[in-house]
Amino acid sequence: MQGCSTKRIKISVIVPVYKVEKYIDRCVKSLLQQSLKEIQIILVDDGSPDRCGDICDRYAEKDQRIKVVHKENAGLGFARNTGMEYADGEYIAFVDSDDYISADMLERLYRFASEENLDAVFCGFTVVTRDNKHMDRQEVCKITYFNNRKEREKYLLGMIGAEPEYPKDARFTMSVWRGIYKKEVIDAGQCMFPSERKVVSEDIIFHIQFLHYAERIAVLPECYYYYCENQSSLTHTYRADRFEKVLNLIALIDQMMKEYGFQDPENMSKDRLLLARSRSAIRQICYHQYMLGKKKADKEIYKIMTSPQLRRCIGEYRCAKLPFVQKCFFYAVKWKSVKGSKLLIRINDIRKRKGRLVSRHLRK
Structure with missing residues (x-):
């Protein structure tokens, strides 16, 4: 069994798991292969009806950095909330179980956050289409800091919606999976996710809370996260509400x-x-x-x-x-x-x- 229980945990990675039997191996392997070894991987089995729970348990038997939490199905937001209850890291990262990350993502974000004394740091991401095409999404051209209340408000508004003349609907993605967040800020603000069964894009609600209590954040141009399109996307799933x-x-x-x-x-x-x-x-x-x-x-x-x-x-x-x-x-x-x-x-x-x-x- 591998692990680093005697070392301080630098990042806790929270992975909600539900009906992703086809993708879970790819996701977990990308976490186990991280160049940053002082991590905690929290797999939250959100009552998945397939073999995901068993797959998670098998990974936990092989690496003591992995903790598996089995719970009744309540949705993505509440699964993340459950994961945060078990997080022991200095920072928290969120990774969706049908996505994966580059081998150096966590090390690069942690090193930059530590050197610059940041409460959060975000990166670009790569969209992987269903026909395996890769499209980079850089949100800034160079390292960009948001160091005071007014700048953080500007960043928040850029996530909600851009000004009319901007070519895209938003300057920054709302999603929490492209960054790391200082745990003490999350705890101080009691930051939580609402249920996506009541609202879409619950990540922005988490960000409103977090950015109120944070002091310094930054966005990097490099793309370290791989967002993968799959059959549950808009074109394949109809939701009347x-x-x-x-x-x-x-x-x-x-x-x-x-x-x-x-x-x-x-x-x-x-x-x-x-x-x-x-x-x-x-x-x-x-x-x-x-x-x-x-x-x-x-x-x-x-x-x-x-x-x-x-x-x-x-x-x-x-x-x-x-x-x-x-x-x-x-x-x-x-x-x-x-x-x-x-x-x-x-x-x-x-x-x-x-x-x-x-x-x-x-x-x-």
């Missing part, structure tokens, strides 16, 4: 930001988020029209378009500076054009497929 969870998220963000004193002038970031997630919800319905039927699909899209929250956003948001495609979609929603929104989604998907084909051709 997706938009309801979007509205719940917006309301909770608003509540939490007021509680912690963060400002969002003119609701600019929250409204950009609402517009983006509305497109996503409508796109999901379009992808599953074959299952819902055209009449029901159109009814669900119209229901989203006429929701009071989205109508308020459409009436107040400064759309003139939005990127062209997003502006077109904005007006389709404003005019309550179900046909127009579906056509735009179809055109945009064709454009993206052509872009991927051109990129693939150039790589040859």
